[in-house]
Amino acid sequence: MQKITREQLIAKASELLSNGTVSQVLGWGKGEFDYDVTPTLFSSAEELENGFVFNDFCGANFSKYLVSKAAKADGKLLVFLKPCDTYSFNQLLTEHRFDREKVYAVGIPCEGMADISKVKAISGDGIASINADGDNLVVTTLYEDAPITIATKDVLAERCINCKSKKHVAYDELMGEEGEVLASNRFDEVARLEAMTADERFAFWQNELSRCIRCNACRDACPACTCEKCVFDNPNSGVENKSPANEFEEKLFHIIRAYHVAGRCTDCGECSRVCPQNIPLHLLNRKFIKDINEFYGEYQAGEEVDSRAPLVNYTTEDLEPGEVFDRGDNNA
């Protein structure tokens, strides 16, 4: 259950619309299902009343939408940001991807968002409605007569279980209380993989990545992926969409996608959230983050505006690629 309510958010948005601070609101809109929340633009209190939602399925990070929507807005655009979203917001500002003057950011507290696939694993398919009730979600389905009650904490998204910060690093106005940067266990799974043999790791990734259907949703949702010309849209790149000839050929896509955001990825977790195949893409991103922290010192993308990303920086004392792992006597 979220601490802040839909009514409070609508009241805030309506107030800012009516006093002229903003001309439009970027918020979560009703989708086809209760869990299918869709980023939506609202221009009036009436539209908000009819279509705005706020529940445990509002995972969408709006930062990336600012790139296209803020430029088009007549006045300022109101955007609601959860703590993790504010890191992406700063990172996009660092990269000059939207005009700060065109945006009015309202930070909102977050209690963690639910992962619908985890809900479905318990309730089964055919979900007719989901409503929050205290610390639980009450789910009705087409196939079960009685509503199913699920503890929200049991179906939290992976990124929320390992939330790195409840602190907002950017906002014009904050609703609720400010949180703190958390000591999360988000690198544990990466470390577990690192401890495996190369063969085991290969098998792990072959199993995960062979499910990829190359829908490109992970790229499309990623706030760090805002290139106007993307390498994956180039039909001559060798990594454009094409039918695979064996089960593991999308690995190149995955290495490149993760590499392109290395040092800039804030670990917001949108890629894993949107993947229809539940591929743990965040592990690739976190591997880069963990490596960068270990090789070049702790760095959190988006923590500050205008910080220099580690892969566009250097010192003369950096370690050699061969020293990254034990290469025996190969590296003189």
Place this chain on the structure above:
Amino acid sequence: MQVNEYKPLIVAFCCNWCSYAGADLAGNNRLAYPADVKIIRVPCSCRVNPTFILRAFQRGADGVIICGCHPGDCHYTSGNYYTRRRMAALFSMLDFLGIEKERTRLEWVSAAEGAKFAATMNDFVQTVASLGENKRLEDLRCKK
């Protein structure tokens, strides 16, 4: 005489100002290194986009090596320092995916180091040959 001896296909990205000249020197001094090393000349080691390396593997390379000027000697002052960070991150990621780490290497070879160039290539070819064909990064759609 061995028949059908497996010969790995190696792609070497060599910086024009140092390693490429080093390769030249190796040739002038008649220092032998395997003919299966395909040299691609680049203006600076930092011209090597990580996608180039993956593309080489995708099209059938068994090993990829990047050679640049020694740290501090880059013709463009700092290019190779960027290369060093990029390749550290990339090679570590390839290892994380379970791809044999011996298939990638970064070496600093100056224009005067013809002998080092030949020795590096011989060693690299041998290392890759002992691993056999590159299966883990292959892409049947692109292999010619």
